[in-house]
Amino acid sequence: MLRTLKILQVIDQLGVGGAERVAIDVTNLLFETNVNVSFLALLTKSNQDNNLHKDIPRFYLNRASKLNLKSLFRLRSILKGFDIIHVHMRHNFRYVNLVNKLFCLNVKVILHDHYGSIQINKSVPSFLNTFLKPKYYIGVSKDLTDWAHTALGLKKNIYLLQNTIIKQKHQKYKNPQGLVILGNIKPVKNQLFAIELAHHLKKHLTIIGKIQDQKYYKLLQQKIQELDFESKITFIHDENNPQKKINDFEIGLMTSSSESGPLVLVEYLAQSLPFISYNTGAVSSILAVELPNSFVNSFEMTEWQKRLDTISDLQIDYESLYETYFSPSNYSQQCIVIYKDILKNY
Numbered sequence: 001m002l003r004t005l006k007i008l009q010v011i012d013q014l015g016v017g018g019a020e021r022v023a024i025d026v027t028n029l030l031f032e033t034n035v036n037v038s039f040l041a042l043l044t045k046s047n048q049d050n051n052l053h054k055d056i057p058r059f060y061l062n063r064a065s066k067l068n069l070k071s072l073f074r075l076r077s078i079l080k081g082f083d084i085i086h087v088h089m090r091h092n093f094r095y096v097n098l099v100n101k102l103f104c105l106n107v108k109v110i111l112h113d114h115y116g117s118i119q120i121n122k123s124v125p126s127f128l129n130t131f132l133k134p135k136y137y138i139g140v141s142k143d144l145t146d147w148a149h150t151a152l153g154l155k156k157n158i159y160l161l162q163n164t165i166i167k168q169k170h171q172k173y174k175n176p177q178g179l180v181i182l183g184n185i186k187p188v189k190n191q192l193f194a195i196e197l198a199h200h201l202k203k204h205l206t207i208i209g210k211i212q213d214q215k216y217y218k219l220l221q222q223k224i225q226e227l228d229f230e231s232k233i234t235f236i237h238d239e240n241n242p243q244k245k246i247n248d249f250e251i252g253l254m255t256s257s258s259e260s261g262p263l264v265l266v267e268y269l270a271q272s273l274p275f276i277s278y279n280t281g282a283v284s285s286i287l288a289v290e291l292p293n294s295f296v297n298s299f300e301m302t303e304w305q306k307r308l309d310t311i312s313d314l315q316i317d318y319e320s321l322y323e324t325y326f327s328p329s330n331y332s333q334q335c336i337v338i339y340k341d342i343l344k345n346y
Helices: 018-032 047-051 069-079 090-102 142-150 191-201 214-226 263-270 282-290 301-311 318-326 328-345
Strands: 006-011 036-041 058-060 084-088 108-113 136-139 158-160 179-182 205-208 233-236 251-254 275-278
Touching: 006 018, 006 090, 018 036, 018 047, 018 084, 018 263, 018 328, 069 090, 084 090, 084 328, 090 108, 108 328, 136 142, 142 158, 142 282, 179 191, 191 205, 191 214, 191 301, 251 263, 263 275, 263 282, 263 318, 275 282, 275 301, 282 318
Parallel strands: 006 036, 006 084, 036 058, 084 108, 108 136, 136 158, 179 205, 179 251, 205 233, 251 275
Antiparallel strands: none
16 A cells, blocks of 8 residues: 555754654665655755665755745645655644645644653643644654643544664774763753763763754863863764764763653664663663663762673673664554554544
């Protein structure tokens, strides 16, 4: 059935981030499963677009502003050519669904919600619970699907689709050293604690992520100077393929105070990197059962040190856990089941 249907994956732009990574991976996975899938960026092309399969049709709206009439009409003409519009992130969904409503297109538009701060912010974005309310909703965690039911008042067509990544093959570094943390730089990612932890342990820390909050980045720089720790902290802001960097390090960290995924833990698993993580998000809920010694339920420095002192000595088959819980083949099949259900209930 899906071979005759046309699916459009939509995001604003393929920058560095978890939602962007999922948008790339789900598009590629569907294409490899012989689904007729295309890709649309509401803004402009980026260097991440090269990670899409070269044969996937793609559109670039080059939107100057959300109310630009030329962009609105061009988006209308694009949307009309598809059966299912799969939109990643809330702000993109509101824009696409606005066009859907304005022009009475009546196409099936899915909100794929990646919102990572759901545990600390359950407010509803403007208009999302009014005329732009989604009819079809995918959440990457149970916290999000519960929010869709309670905050948005959705009674049906709510789907849970936990994140995956496509594993890449990279050679193991012969003598991995230091700690690494992946995640764009903003307060919820809590790199401040990671820096304090590295200082406490007297370990080198590499922070890989785009600066999304300049004020917070300045705070991190000030803390590093206060600790006289400049020689032990490395920032990498322009890495488009963090998986290839992971094997350079001894242990991965995940210090976010709130996450819907976190996708970074799946990346650590895929590369068999031992990690210590704060227990938040859907991925953490799954892995904390299998790897209780890898998760901490507080930000007490001594608790993190205890875990870090023992984690490297544990014999853990990370690759098997990746295949069991987060394999791309399972993910693409789950996505196809959601599409079929939406079409059946339409």
